[in-house]
Amino acid sequence: MRLEYFQMIDRVTAFDREPPRLEATSVIPDQSPIFEGHFPGHPLMPGVLLIETMAQTSGYLLLGLNGFARMPFLAGVTEAKLRRFVEPNTPIAMEASLVHEGSGYAVTKARIRADGKAVCDAELMFKILPFPPGLGEQMRAHATGLGMPAVEAVP
Amino acid sequence: MSSTFDKVADIIAETADIDRAKVTPQAHVVDDLGIDSLAFLDIAFAIDKAFGIKMPIEQWQQEVNEGKAAADNYFVMSNLCARIDELVAAKKA
Numbered sequence: 001m002r003l004e005y006f007q008m009i010d011r012v013t014a015f016d017r018e019p020p021r022l023e024a025t026s027v028i029p030d031q032s033p034i035f036e037g038h039f040p041g042h043p044l045m046p047g048v049l050l051i052e053t054m055a056q057t058s059g060y061l062l063l064g065l066n067g068f069a070r071m072p073f074l075a076g077v078t079e080a081k082l083r084r085f086v087e088p089n090t091p092i093a094m095e096a097s098l099v100h101e102g103s104g105y106a107v108t109k110a111r112i113r114a115d116g117k118a119v120c121d122a123e124l125m126f127k128i129l130p131f132p133p134g135l136g137e138q139m140r141a142h143a144t145g146l147g148m149p150a151v152e153a154v155p
Numbered sequence: 156m157s158s159t160f161d162k163v164a165d166i167i168a169e170t171a172d173i174d175r176a177k178v179t180p181q182a183h184v185v186d187d188l189g190i191d192s193l194a195f196l197d198i199a200f201a202i203d204k205a206f207g208i209k210m211p212i213e214q215w216q217q218e219v220n221e222g223k224a225a226a227d228n229y230f231v232m233s234n235l236c237a238r239i240d241e242l243v244a245a246k247k248a
Contacts (some may be wrong), residue, residue: 075193102203103212105196125196 001026001053003034008053009094012148015064020098022061024146026053030089045086050120051077054110057094058124060143062106064151065098066128068140072106076125084119092119104128159206159236159243166201170194180233183226208242 001008014023028045035043055074062072086092096110106128111121131139144150160180167184168175171194177187184190190198199210215238218224228234 075196100200100203102196102199102209103214104216105199105212107200125200127196 001029003029003032003049006052006056008049008056009060009146012060012143012146015061015149015151017065020061020065022057022064022096024057024060024094026092026094028086028088028090028092032088035088043088045088045090047082047120050082050086050112051080051122053092053094054096054112054120054122055124058096058108058110058126060146060148061096061098061108062126062128063139063143064148065101067151068136068143070128071131071135071139072126072128074124075105075127078123078125080120080122082120084114084117086114086119090114099123159240160232162205163202163236163239164232166205167198170197170201178232180231180236182232184230184232184235185226186230202239206239206243208239208246210239210242 001010008026009024010026012022012024014021016022034046034049038044038046055077059072059074092112092114094110094112096108099107099109104127106126108124108126109121110124112119164175164178167173167178167188167190171188171190173188173190182188184195184198195212199212203209215224215229219226219229229238
C-alpha cells in the first residue's frame with residue numbers, strides 16, 4: 001500500500017464471476033507523511049482512505065467483470081460505516097461484491113477486515129465510462145502486477 | 156401505468172428530494188424536475204431494483220444523441236413509465 005500514490009491494494013487474492021466478488025489484501029504502511037497530520041503522535045489510517053481502498057477493491061471487481069473494457073469511476077458512497085481504528089503496519093483484507101449492474105453504472109458492497117474484525121463497510125456506486133486514452137492498458141498492467149488473474153475482454 | 160407512475164414518482168420525489176406534487180405525468184425529469192446525471196443514477200438504481208429490470212439508459216442516450224429518438228420519449232414521466240412497463244413485460248415474456 002502506497003498512500004501517497006493512492007495505491008491501496010497490495011494483492012488481489014481472489015476474483016470470481018459467479019457470484020461476482022473480489023478479495024484483496026494490503027498492509028497499512030509503517031511510515032507515511034499522511035500520519036504526520038493524521039494525527040500528530042497518534043497515527044491512524046484516515047477513514048476517507050479506507051473508503052478509497054473499498055472503492056479500488058470494487059473498481060477491480062468491475063474491471064474484471066467487464067474485461068477491462070470500460071473504467072469505473074466512483075460516483076457515490078452510501079451507508080458507509082467506519083467501525084474501528086486502523087493503525088500503521090496493520091494487515092487488512094478487503095472484499096467487494098456486485099449489488100447491481102445497471103446501464104452505465106454499477107453498485108457494489110465492500111468491506112475491510114483486520115485480524116478477522118470488521119473495520120468498515122459501504123455501498124458504492126460507480127459510473128462506467130469509456131477509458132481515457134491509454135488508461136485501460138495501464139489499469140490492466142497494474143492489475144496483473146497485483147496478481148489479478150487474466151480476464152477476457154467483454155464486448 | 157398508473158401504479159407504475161405512482162411508484163416511479165415516489166422514487167424520484169424521495170431520491171432527489173423533490174416535491175411529489177411536481178412529479179406529474181407531463182414532467183420532464185431533467186428540464187422540469189432539474190434532476191442531474193448523478194441523481195438520475197440513484198433514481199435508475201432505485202427503479203431497476205423496484206421493478207427488477209435494467210433500464211437501457213446508455214442506449215436511450217445514444218438514440219437521443221444520434222437523433223434517432225426524441226429525449227421526451229424517454230425522459231417525460233408518462234413516457235418513462237411506459238418504457239418501464241415495456242421492460243417489465245419483456246422480462247415476463
